[in-house]
Amino acid sequence: MLMRTDPFRELDRLTQQLLGASGTWSRPSTMPMDAYREGDVYVVAFDLPGVDPDAIDVDVERNMLTVKAERRPTPKAEGVQMELSERPLGAFSRQIVLADTLDVENIRADYSAGVLTLRIPIAERAKPRKIAIGTRGDERRQISG
Numbered sequence: 001m002l003m004r005t006d007p008f009r010e011l012d013r014l015t016q017q018l019l020g021a022s023g024t025w026s027r028p029s030t031m032p033m034d035a036y037r038e039g040d041v042y043v044v045a046f047d048l049p050g051v052d053p054d055a056i057d058v059d060v061e062r063n064m065l066t067v068k069a070e071r072r073p074t075p076k077a078e079g080v081q082m083e084l085s086e087r088p089l090g091a092f093s094r095q096i097v098l099a100d101t102l103d104v105e106n107i108r109a110d111y112s113a114g115v116l117t118l119r120i121p122i123a124e125r126a127k128p129r130k131i132a133i134g135t136r137g138d139e140r141r142q143i144s145g
Contacts, residue, residue: 033047044065044118055070055071056068058118067095
């Protein structure tokens, strides 16, 4: 049998259940994420432990990235009695507005060890480039832009 030693954590969990703060199928909760730039790629990582990869949906419409996931209950063997349940079940979702400078056509998604990682490259048109400037003669010089 599992024993609890933190009564305040249990009270917090019960309050979330009663007030509907945890994710349900009708009202999804958010999922934790990190976002950072790695060279010419933006990386967004979502924590989705225990979620089946088939229950994850990633969509992009215009510049709105939507990630939806569902953690379903695991089937219980007959005669099993739950002693403690802290892992939230239900639907999770997150929406992120992507900048126009990102290449939404080439997003890569990987799911490993309970983390969904999206790699979003910077669009070629947004990268710095050199522009040749003509002068009165035939000589040209480069200016960084």
